[in-house]
């Protein structure tokens with residue numbers, strides 16, 4: 001992605017969708033929703049893990065559409081398949097059955113190098129375990145996606161520092177992860193997720209390891225990114241976290257029970273339990 | 274990801290695991306230094322032998338009694354058989370029989386105790402003719418060599434080597450003094466130039482006397498027999514003709530066929546070849562053992578890279594999630610492995626050069642080091658790194674990003 005500073009939408013987001021808008025905008029705007037505008041489009045996706053004779057159906061019959069600029073929370077108990085779903089959405093894994101189209105492109109048809117390219121350009125990850133490299137300073141961690149994008153070094157550093165500034169860590173850029181608190185580490189990984197200005201941000205229980213203050217910080221950052229037009233999929237098992245999203249899908253035992261392929265969920269389905 | 278970026282990442286990874294990287298590098302370092310030093314020692318020995326043989330003179334043929342053509346056989350035959358005579362030498366000196374031969378010197382050798390000045394010294398006494406000086410490419414420092422007349426008359430005159438002279442006379446000039454050999458008094462008429470050691474022993478420690486005098490006083494009864502005939506060819510170009518003439522003339526006078534020849538003709542080249550081939554076998558053997566240590570070093574690199582891949586499985590997964598393609602990961606681990614190899618190679622090279630400078634004074638053996646060997650050592654260490662890295666790197670590259678991320 002050759003976008004300069006944050007907030008400039010990627011090429012595949014049309015101008016009228018790129019501006020800041022509220023979740024309500026999203027849920028009412030695109031009821032017309034032509035197929036090719038959906039950024040995520042899963043049809044009858046299944047994922048079976050096979051270890052020896054043991055088979056685990058982690059996902060079954062998952063059909064899901066996420067429009068650009070949407071903010072979707074996926075809720076479910078532990079072991080329900082949330083992470084599996086995120087790995088598939090993030091092109092880290094491929095479905096066993098069904099089709100997954102990312103911005104209209106069939107992910108199943110892509111090879112490893114192509115998938116790596118897509119992850120690099122279009123997706124920003126925020127993991128529960130932070131997944132920062134312990135030997136690198138904060139800004140070196142943040143610049144990593146830009147290294148693989150082939151961005152020249154001076155520009156990388158400038159963009160990494162700017163991203164760290166956005167998450168409020170301008171004074172911690174030279175710190176190693178073990179010199180930062182959990183909340184600060186997660187903010188570094190949010191900076192890393194947004195530094196390439198991806199259109200999609202996938203967060204797998206990003207607040208799972210954080211205290212309430214840090215949780216609020218990270219959620220505020222995600223909301224800000226959403227307001228700038230990014231599509232966000234947030235995975236969590238906490239209600240108050242899910243409340244942040246424009247809409248909520250529930251997953252249980254590998255099956256997505258809410259937030260079906262109806263793109264316009266009337267209300268942000270939070271706190272329904 | 275640029276090459277520079279890859280190298281920096283690899284360097285970071287190596288630096289982070291300092292101790293382990295240092296031990297891995299040590300394996301390559303020792304291997305490279307061992308190979309360089311053993312091969313250097315072997316080549317030094319080869320060059321030493323070759324340069325000693327060179328001193329014999331390039332147009333020289335050496336005829337010795339004995340029927341084998343091998344170097345060992347030649348040595349075994351020397352002095353033990355008595356098939357060569359002064360007559361053979363005289364015949365070879367005839368230009369009508371051997372037109373490509375410039376000069377011929379028969380020589381017999383005997384270990385004798387020399388007495389002069391109240392001092393004893395045991396050395397080899399050589400009985401020969403005046404042609405010996407030119408055939409053996411020697412010169413006279415003081416006095417003169419003996420003449421043909423003195424040979425005919427079996428005069429008790431001697432020419433002395435520099436080492437022998439200093440043992441018997443100290444720094445005093447030996448010319449004009451007498452030396453007693455087996456009860457016979459010899460007048461020293463000349464002092465040989467210093468020559469150093471050759472394949473035949475210390476050329477400065479000997480006493481050279483007329484062949485006739487030798488036969489009278491130290492001969493084994495068959496007065497005409499000699500232990501060696503030195504033949505000097507007219508030029509290096511016609512040496513093979515001189516070789517044929519020598520061989521054919523001796524075969525016909527001895528009345529034997531080539532298969533049952535009772536003598537051996539060796540050229541300087543053939544002496545160099547047999548002597549250096551012995552040194553060469555030694556070099557290959559020692560070098561082979563050293564190469565095995567280098568191989569072990571390479572296995573060490575592979576082992577450490579495999580451990581590294583297993584240990585960094587999460588890092589690999591994360592890098593892939595952030596956009597590293599399999600080929601970028603492959604390259605990163607290959608570069609890391611080859612950097613370990615190359616650093617080991619450079620340090621091993623340095624150790625090799627230090628060894629090449631210090632070992633000769635400790636072992637008394639020359640160590641030959643060439644830029645070619647140095648360059649080769651670097652290339653080999655790099656190749657070892659790459660080869661050792663291929664398997665671990667391809668494992669890292671093949672890791673599914675998700676399996677790598679999930680592992681905890």
Ligand SMILES: Nc1ncnc2c1ncn2[C@@H]1O[C@H](COP(=O)(O)OP(=O)(O)O)[C@@H](O)[C@H]1O
Pocket residue numbers: 049050051056057058076077078079080081082083084085679
């Ligand atoms: N690599 C795997 N091999 C086998 N089973 C797996 C693997 N990954 C996940 N699973 C199983 O798939 C199910 C869903 O896992 P996951 O998506 O991690 O759940 P969640 O993130 O909702 O806790 C679980 O039963 C889990 O044990």
Ligand SMILES: [Mg+2]
Pocket residue numbers: 082083084
């Ligand atoms: Mg999970």
